[in-house]
Amino acid sequence: HSAVGTIPQDLKFAGEHVELIIGDNNTIREFTLLNPGTEGGGSITKIGNGNLLMGYVHLGHDVIIGDNCILANGATLAGHVELGNHVVIGGLTPIHQFVHIGDFAMIGGASALSQDIPPFCLAEGNRANLRGLNLTGLRRAMPRDEINALKAAYRELFEEGNPLQEVADKILEKTSSKKVKQLCEFIKTSKRGIPFTRTKTNEDK
Template sequence: MSLIHPSAVIEDGAVLGDNVSVGPFAYIGHNVKIGDNTTVASHAVIEGHTTIGKNNRIFPHAAVGTIPQDLKYHGEHVELIIGDNNTIREFTLLNPGTEGGGSVTRIGNGNLLMGYVHLGHDVILGNHCILANGATLAGHVELGDHVVIGGLTPVHQFVKIGDYAMIGGASALAQDIPPFCLAEGNRANLRGLNLTGLRRHIEREEINALKTAYRELFEQGNPLQEVAESIFKTSSSEKVKQLCEFIMNSKRGIPFTRTKHKEDNK
């Protein structure tokens, strides 16, 4: 039995790998490349210079690779590159890059994009991230690996979010969130470390080092950049160094208030 439904439209020039399944009334443009064992469900649209890896699942009514929502875009060659093993749920909108942002939107491997998620132009998404329903990333946003963003949360353009960070649902994020941290609220503020996520992936010794560094950085009332530089020079923990380096390189600043967090005492 054919894996391509008769009502699907696949333009000449599109390249489909082995065992690619295309459902009813789906559309695939002529510059699209799709890797092996990927499924494209009914009414999904994939167009533009879009490259999709292996073992992805694209659900009904997803719009993948449509032109960026940027008034400066005038038909330049831009791309959307998607890795392997991603799940792209219903009504997601994934735009390619723009000339001013490097011309590429890039999605890594093993990500879950729930319904109505939007990734704007020039977004860089790492691996194993979860974006819940209605999370929206503006242009030039960068996410590390294992990031979780709660539902109905918009992220401002040019914001960076580090590895293992979590943003609570219905937040509004306008500044950078360091790796390993938890933020929530409108506007979102740091609330402590993402301890639940860290315990799933990181050794306890490293977590304890991050707790100590977090207190020094955000609860002592000293200048944040100076403290980050000092800790970076003296710490033997690679995770702590990663945290400090992110802070030192932040362009949009870190949103926080100096309050103690009960979970840090556990």
């Protein structure tokens, strides 16, 4: 009861050879729609390993999904969206084309996302905005010292009022944490921008 690899929903598609590549141990539930790629996006839609795609999930053309992601019922990914590993997308959440979402990020249900979400972060709302770190997911996956380093970096990046790119550069110069480096490099290479407001959070609790 799913549509897997049917013609991509792109008016520019002219019958050229395109692919949908699905890895191992994925669960694809009822009424999902998985489009192959298009020539303009590399001709490949790719799903990694160990993912759960719940009912009515839509993957547009040229979407790239990593490993061990969960897309809840009705999540809708437009063309060229990229998800890292261990990403969670809440139900009934549309994601704008070309958005990138980093590893271990979580998007709350019934959100609407039009900008990039860095790794390890939690976002929700319409339009979605950063709400802090995805602490529940991080505590399951990494030691406390890495989480504490990410907390400190998050405060410096998003709460202290300095230009985001400059702060990312300064953190990269001094940090030894691979996870913090990953966070800052994502910010520096984001093409759609990061949605956030400078408000205090409970990250230091």
